[in-house]
Amino acid sequence: MDVTEPVTLKTLAGELGLNVSTVSRVINAEPGTEAKWASPATIRRIQELAHERGYARNPHAASLRTSRSDLVGVIVPRLQDYVLATIYEGIDAAAEASGRVTVVANSLDDPARQRLRTESLLARRVDGLIFGDAHQDSPYLDELAARGVPLTLVSRRRAGHVSVTCDDIAGGRLAATHLVSTGRRRFAVIAGARYASTTLDRVGGFLAVLAEHGIGESEVDLHYTGFDAPAGQRAIADILGTDTRPEAVFAVNDFAAIGAIGALQKRGISVPDDIAVVGYNDTPIAQAVNLTTVRSPMIEMGRLGFDKLLALIDKEAVDSERLTPEFVVRSTA
Structure with a gap:
């Protein structure tokens, strides 16, 4: 065979003395399903020759046959x-x-x-x-x-x-349960964006635990500023602009939490002695800055x-x- 010619199913079938349809079904079968079309010995012969001849399956042709x-x-x-x-x-x-x-x-x-x-x-x-x-x-x-x-x-x-x-409701609950257990009673939340379920669920779980401890939503300072570090910085500027300073901040994203920490430290506020901060997701940068957070898989x-x-x-x-x-x-x- 002239090795410069393209290797096709027909040429493989000719060398093997098999029907083209048999060779095609074996080569194009989903992994583990080849045995539907030939004996183990025949499958091995087909696969070994295809490898030896450098045959490449044509995904476009396969998609035309399977509609996938x-x-x-x-x-x-x-x-x-x-x-x-x-x-x-x-x-x-x-x-x-x-x-x-x-x-x-x-x-x-x-x-x-x-x-x-x-x-x-x-x-x-x-x-x-x-x-x-x-x-x-x-x-x-x-x-x-x-x-x-x-x-x-x-x-x-x-x-x-x-x-x-x-389970972001459970994650929000974990954050609130920890902060309440440390004796903190005044909270702010950097809540992300209203259109995202991550915001709704994490904030909802957090507020539910606070309510169980007699802290109503009206007593929590909520800020829907976004999920990134600048959002955390903007939220801190707003939070510190109010008359009541929180004892803890829960951010629904690690990057917002890290932005918040930077903004607090820039203002001479100690974390966690003055204000505690909790993030969400446990990204590598959270580990690098020793951020307390909720780990998501x-x-x-x-x-x-x-x-x-x-x-x-x-x-x-x-x-x-x-x-x-x-x-x-x-x-x-």
């Missing part, structure tokens, strides 16, 4: 966000293990951009979508589901859609979000899942 592209689209607010980048690592690892490829796009947490980037991915024939930027007040996810698009959510949840999140969130999407693509029944958080005590509270 083996591509999964992932929409995140920003890949520079460590939390979503870590969740994406879990998604991508699960995709690689299943022989799929992920394509990621940034929405910048803007619903119009989310729609634009999603439609672009759908035009490229992705088999399904994973969203890390779900908004509570946006109908677009409902529209996609009505169109029959398989999708799952990670990090944030939304009613009516399969999601994998941290980010990698596992991504893996499970991908696995549930595959189940939906295969028309299986799937339930949402909330993963257990863990409270990590360090030096800031």
Whole structure:
């Protein structure tokens, strides 16, 4: 055989003395399912010759046969966000293990951009979508589901859609329980954005514990400034502008908490002696600055979000899942 000629299923079948259909089914079978089409000895012969001849499976041709592209689209607010980048690592690892490829796009947490980037991915024939930027007040996810698009959510949840999140209500409760146990009674919360379930659930769990200890929501200083370090700095400027200084600050994101700590220290306020600070997620930078925080299982969130999407693509029944958080005590509270 002229080695310069392209290696095809037909040429492999000719050398092996087998039907092209048999060779095709073995090579294009999902891993572990090859035995449906041939004996172990025949499968080994096919695979060894394909490897020896440098045969490469044509994913485009395979997608035409199966109506699947083996591509999964992932929409995140920003890949520079460590939390979503870590969740994406879990998604991508699960995709690689299943022989799929992920394509990621940034929405910048803007619903119009989310729609634009999603439609672009759908035009490229992705088999399904994973969203890390779900908004509570946006109908677009409902529209996609009505169109029959398989999708799952990670990090944030939304009613009516399969999601994998941290149990953020439980996480908020852990933060409040710890702070109350240290004797603190005056609180401020850097709450993130109102459209995100992470805000609603973490703040809701936090306030529920305070209420159980006789501290009403009207007595808590809530600031919806965002999830990053500048948001934490802005919140501290607002908090210290009031007549009553809190004894503790709970931020629903580590980066907002770190921004808050920097702003407090700049004003000569000691953490935790004057004001304690608790964050959320337990990112590496939280460990570096000894931030007391709530740990969320980010990698596992991504893996499970991908696995549930595959189940939906295969028309299986799937339930949402909330993963257990863990409270990590360090030096800031």
